[in-house]
Amino acid sequence: LATPPSYYDDIIAHLGAVDLARRQDIYTRDPGGWHRIVVEKPFGRDVLSARELNRAVASVFSERQIYRIDHxxxxxxxxxxxxxxxxxxxxxxxxxxxxxxxxxxxxxxxxxxxxxxxxxxxxxxxxxxxxxxxxxxxxxxxxxxxxxxxxxxxxxxxxxxxxxxxxxxxxxxxxxxxxxxxxxxxxxxxxxxxxxxxxxxxxxxxxxxxx
Structure with a gap:
């Protein structure tokens, strides 16, 4: 997500709404296609917002699909x-x-x-x-x-x-x-x-x- 952190929740929710996290790969038509989400820091503003963001991401993507990174x-x-x-x-x-x-x-x-x-x-x-x-x-x-x-x-x-x-x-x-x-x-x-x-x-x- 190369966007301001304030947009993370909305973007993740929309990705889930169109089933982009689990839809088949658009190029190979492989139902087990490779779908990942990369979330750059800052991961929330404090403990509570970090936990809420974690909940939001996990509601759409599985843990194996989530990459919380620090460049x-x-x-x-x-x-x-x-x-x-x-x-x-x-x-x-x-x-x-x-x-x-x-x-x-x-x-x-x-x-x-x-x-x-x-x-x-x-x-x-x-x-x-x-x-x-x-x-x-x-x-x-x-x-x-x-x-x-x-x-x-x-x-x-x-x-x-x-x-x-x-x-x-x-x-x-x-x-x-x-x-x-x-x-x-x-x-x-x-x-x-x-x-x-x-x-x-x-x-x-x-x-x-x-x-």
Whole structure:
């Protein structure tokens, strides 16, 4: 679904209404044709909306037809982390808590919102980057070696990481343990960059975080 997330529910409902998820393949006329749906992040705005979206998709497509993806995992650098970790005889033996003091994940971008002001106003950096891309990077960095290098095995090891991380931050501790900010005007690589609030489709008094 290469569309704004706000349209997901309606699109899925219409796909179900015309039986597109289970209709025979229009090219081969094979009744067991290949039908899949790819849903890009963000998968909902919060837990409740994510569960509702999951229910909507599952009401039309079977689990084997659903691909919930994060395009960040397709980046060559991210994919190379797995090879760097598990195919490197120098690093794999010392990639553990006995030798690693801490891990710092830095996602340094030189681009701005690039005309995505309306989308960013709804998501912000936390939904756009942290709970998706950065969380996936955390899993790739911390996961145990999978039994097999296939999608299911990698997913299972990532789930183990997520279940072992520290519990959610207490709402009373958020300001003490996190920092949210918003870019003003400045310079990037020697070029002048406008403030976030000056971007198209952005509220001039916006409090949406950009980092």
């Amino acid at each position: 960040y995992l397709g980046k060559e650098t991210v994919q190379n982390v797995l090879a760097f970790r598990f195919a490197n005889v120098l690093f794999e033996p010392v990639w553990n808590r006995h030798y690693v003091d801490h891990v710092q994940i830095t996602v340094a971008e030189s681009l701005g919102v690039e005309g995505r002001g309306k989308y960013y106003e709804e998501s912000g950096a936390l939904r756009d980057m942290v709970q998706s891309h950065i969380l996936q990077l955390l899993c790739v960095m911390a996961m145990e070696p999978p039994a097999h290098f296939d999608g299911n095995s990698l997913r299972d090891e990532k789930v183990k990481v997520l279940r072992s991380v520290a519990p959610p931050i207490n709402p009373n501790d958020i300001t003490a343990r996190t920092v949210r900010g918003q870019y003003a005007d400045g310079f990037v690589a020697g070029q002048q960059a406008r403030a976030y609030r000056a971007e198209k489709d952005v509220n001039p008094t916006s409090r949406t975080e950009t980092y």
